[in-house]
Amino acid sequence: MLRIGLTGGIGAGKSAVAARLAELGAVVIDADRLAREVVEPGTPGLAAIVEAFGADVLAADGSLDRPKLGKIVFADDAARARLNGITHPLIGALTAERAAAAPPDGIVVHDIPLIVEGGSGASFHLVVVVMATEEIRLRRLTELRGMPIEDARARIAAQATDEQRVAAADVLLDNSGALPQLRAAVDALWEDRLVPYASGIANGVAAEAAGAPVPADxxxxxxxxxxxxxxxxxxxxxxxxxxxxxxxxxxxxxxxxxxxxxxxxxxxxxxxxxxxxxxxxxxxxxxxxxxxx
Known part of the structure; x- marks a missing residue:
């Protein structure tokens, strides 16, 4: 099984890459989605959060009031650590469960926004980073998402720099152009590298040197x-x-x-x-x- 770490700064287009990889046949595991699943109403995760922080963190419909919990944990390191101690094992278990369902020669894509910030790149066979210029990302965040410009700048500044992402990347996908260009780049990556890599792992076959391969990092x-x-x-x-x-x-x-x-x-x-x-x-x-x- 080939494990890919997919990441990129806010507004870079990571979701578009994940969607195309899913269309091509990858098992995409969205870390943000799993984080929401493990605290849905009726889950042990939500029950543990209520026990740790009180029923005030619940909304009127019994779901988790994320803004209210956020105010608690982002102002208190100990509270944030307590929350992470509840959710991270649950997310890890659900991630392993989803990955285990993939075939032996499957390609599992872990869609994780903070791979670079968390230093988790070594956990994957390859790290794919989606890039776009800051100007383009700001335009997408303000025009497409309706985010105030200062909020958009603050979100970008809070994440890893482009230099840090480049240093962590095995594959860089440039999404400064149109969507068809990005999809074509993803298709080429899938056919030329990901599929043969996954097959090689499953069948115990090493890759043959051809063309001008990139030197090992x-x-x-x-x-x-x-x-x-x-x-x-x-x-x-x-x-x-x-x-x-x-x-x-x-x-x-x-x-x-x-x-x-x-x-x-x-x-x-x-x-x-x-x-x-x-x-x-x-x-x-x-x-x-x-x-x-």
Missing amino acids: LERAAARLRNWLHRPDLRVEQAGPLELRAFLADADEVRSVGKALAGSGWILDGTRGSTARSADPGQPTRLVLAVAP
């Missing part, structure tokens, strides 16, 4: 390896534009790490258990598992 690749293997101190170095080296304590650890790569996007070389190749056709990188000198 050491920081992002290393973060993903550490996250997948639950080894935050794993030493990873760049040995070439499309080659990484990960250093382990001994040969037994090399073998155990190699087996643990299943599903990570790295396909272990059956004839040489100390090497693996990526199933990502956009970055057909080689990984060498080496014993530290």
